[in-house]
Amino acid sequence: MGEALLTHKLVGERLELAAGGSWTASHAGELEALVDRVTGEAPKAEDVSIDMAGVREFDTFGAWLLERLTRQWTGSGRKAKIVGLPEHDRGLLKEMHGVNREPPPKPQARNAFVSFLAAVGRGGADFGHNLVVFSEMLGAVSMALARVIVRPRDYRLTSTVHQFDRVAWQAVPIIVLITFLIGGIISQQGIFHFRKFGAELYSVDLVGILVLREIGVLIVAIMVAGRSGSSYTAELGSMKMREEIDALRTMGFDPVEVLILPRILVLIVAMPVLTFIGSMAALYGGGLVAWFYGGISPDIYISRLTEAISLTHFEVGMIKAPFMGLVIGIVACAEGLRVKGSAESLGIQTTNSVVESIFLVIVLDGLFAIFFASIGM
Amino acid sequence: MTEKNAVIKVRDLVVGFDDVTVLDHLDLDVREAEILGVVGASGAGKSVLLRTIIGLLPRRHGTIEVLGVDLAKSNEAERRALERRWGVLFQQGALFSSLTVKQNVQFPMRENLKISQRLMDEMALAKLEMVGLTPQDGDKFPSELSGGMTKRVALARALALDPEIVFLDEPTSGLDPISAGDFDELIRTLQQTLEITVFMVTHDLESLYNACDRIAVLADGKVVAEGTIDAMLESEHPWVKTYFQGKRGGMLAERQMSTQPQGT
Numbered sequence: 001m002g003e004a005l006l007t008h009k010l011v012g013e014r015l016e017l018a019a020g021g022s023w024t025a026s027h028a029g030e031l032e033a034l035v036d037r038v039t040g041e042a043p044k045a046e047d048v049s050i051d052m053a054g055v056r057e058f059d060t061f062g063a064w065l066l067e068r069l070t071r072q073w074t075g076s077g078r079k080a081k082i083v084g085l086p087e088h089d090r091g092l093l094k095e096m097h098g099v100n101r102e103p104p105p106k107p108q109a110r111n112a113f114v115s116f117l118a119a120v121g122r123g124g125a126d127f128g129h130n131l132v133v134f135s136e137m138l139g140a141v142s143m144a145l146a147r148v149i150v151r152p153r154d155y156r157l158t159s160t161v162h163q164f165d166r167v168a169w170q171a172v173p174i175i176v177l178i179t180f181l182i183g184g185i186i187s188q189q190g191i192f193h194f195r196k197f198g199a200e201l202y203s204v205d206l207v208g209i210l211v212l213r214e215i216g217v218l219i220v221a222i223m224v225a226g227r228s229g230s231s232y233t234a235e236l237g238s239m240k241m242r243e244e245i246d247a248l249r250t251m252g253f254d255p256v257e258v259l260i261l262p263r264i265l266v267l268i269v270a271m272p273v274l275t276f277i278g279s280m281a282a283l284y285g286g287g288l289v290a291w292f293y294g295g296i297s298p299d300i301y302i303s304r305l306t307e308a309i310s311l312t313h314f315e316v317g318m319i320k321a322p323f324m325g326l327v328i329g330i331v332a333c334a335e336g337l338r339v340k341g342s343a344e345s346l347g348i349q350t351t352n353s354v355v356e357s358i359f360l361v362i363v364l365d366g367l368f369a370i371f372f373a374s375i376g377m
Numbered sequence: 378m379t380e381k382n383a384v385i386k387v388r389d390l391v392v393g394f395d396d397v398t399v400l401d402h403l404d405l406d407v408r409e410a411e412i413l414g415v416v417g418a419s420g421a422g423k424s425v426l427l428r429t430i431i432g433l434l435p436r437r438h439g440t441i442e443v444l445g446v447d448l449a450k451s452n453e454a455e456r457r458a459l460e461r462r463w464g465v466l467f468q469q470g471a472l473f474s475s476l477t478v479k480q481n482v483q484f485p486m487r488e489n490l491k492i493s494q495r496l497m498d499e500m501a502l503a504k505l506e507m508v509g510l511t512p513q514d515g516d517k518f519p520s521e522l523s524g525g526m527t528k529r530v531a532l533a534r535a536l537a538l539d540p541e542i543v544f545l546d547e548p549t550s551g552l553d554p555i556s557a558g559d560f561d562e563l564i565r566t567l568q569q570t571l572e573i574t575v576f577m578v579t580h581d582l583e584s585l586y587n588a589c590d591r592i593a594v595l596a597d598g599k600v601v602a603e604g605t606i607d608a609m610l611e612s613e614h615p616w617v618k619t620y621f622q623g624k625r626g627g628m629l630a631e632r633q634m635s636t637q638p639q640g641t
Contacts (some may be wrong), residue, residue, distance in 0.1 A: 024489055024539065025486075025489075025539050026490070028490055028492045028496060028500075029490060029491040029492045029493075032492060032493060032496050059539035059569065059571070060500070060503065060504070060507075060536075060539050061496075061500060061539060063495075064499060064500060064503055065496075065541050068499070076632070088572065091569065091570040092570050092571065095507060095570050096503060098506070099502065099503040099506040099507065100499055100502055100503055100506070100512075102512060340520060341474060341520020341521075342474035342518060342519070342520055342521065343474045344474065344475035353468045363528055
């Protein structure tokens, strides 16, 4: 750029500024520095005249900086005069003359310690609030279920079938793959470590009991929470954002009955099914590894397995599954309905949904462990 | 009629999706510092035309020159430079929902200019005041705004870098008649003070009468009529006739006619 944006010259008590070039957005950075410097340049000068005749381009950025310059002068009780501004640019300057008159609202300054305490308090309150929200959702779903039992024709069967396809059927390949690998890993680790005592065969007990009682159902629950829980939250959240849920309500439908009940029932049914499939895949994976890695032939593996496990182990795993489905569904749907207007809030609630449901699934698993131990299962 | 140079030149434009042709060999000029209103039936391709000009939709054939640059032939740097010289107001506002109003207006400045935070704050508040909002609105989030305010913020964001061309996609849709009238006036005032060219897609007859210098009517994938509101009233094209002289258009046309003798 050839032309100087702003040059100054002191004539007696009077500061003469000559502006030139482009007073536009692209030069706003340099221009701002010049404008700020020139105010401090001549502390003795009583008045200033700004000659705008050399300016070729002028936009709101230039106009605002010119206005700011004159405000800085007049603010300290001195005089400012603008000359040579083309007719068609005066409107713009006049427009800028009116703006930024009231001071901008101040951001509230907060003590760091106070905000820390506030954050801790809010965290605690949120936790309590979450529990209330989940119990409300559980209550609403139970009510909807009761209504549907009284009038079964109102139940959304099509939606249920569609959800079942997405949540259960389409999840089978990935769940089989993951549980198969985990069964294999447990088997390999068991053989590797038990070999030191010459007790490789006990790795079959390890695989059987661990998979049927705990790992099968836990892995499947975590997968379902990440796969289907997150999609429930995102779906319901974006429906909430686009007022679809309000629309349903105004048409006299209960969103819990139409959207949430089918989804949660599907999860309650899908969890045991997937757990069964997952456990079988894990046992199969464990068996293959035992055969190729540990040299335990399938015949021995199966006979050892039938000795090691009883129906009780299988029942323990399967009983837990529907409850985990219920927890995942309740958390996912409750979080979905808490989404507010912004895209960011959708992201936050989806994260919360997955984190909370995995946490609750593990807590629930712990509670079940205590329960089954005390009734001797 | 070429007293002012055309800032947007569309020649022989064909745009379509799959086997549907939406724009069929369309020609259109937008002249410097005018407000051009584009009208047409729903689905006539008004928004498609706008989105094609700003490069969001691919074209099958034809050239579009904006401020002397053909987007299809320009490289990344030229494209970015051109995009800085226009502002777009989308139909739904398209404000960034995780940023406050002030941050939304500052977003283009922050990305494109090297200016201090103070100047950015001052400019953002200035722009908000220019579109009729208060500094207090600057700290709100888009989900807390009414429809009219959303449009105003979107306009402030479109104007953030002092563009030469502003594209408005149905700026008054969803506003009550009074707000819509105010918005038309706002566009008119801003266009005059900032000397910008406005390309406005609209359905609103009032806007056409109050804000637009020229009108282009889109039908069958082409511009079937182009000119001032008086030219529209005289047009013989069946759709143009129904639109401007139908039940709703007729009332405004009468008003236009009755004010003319005193005016001219």
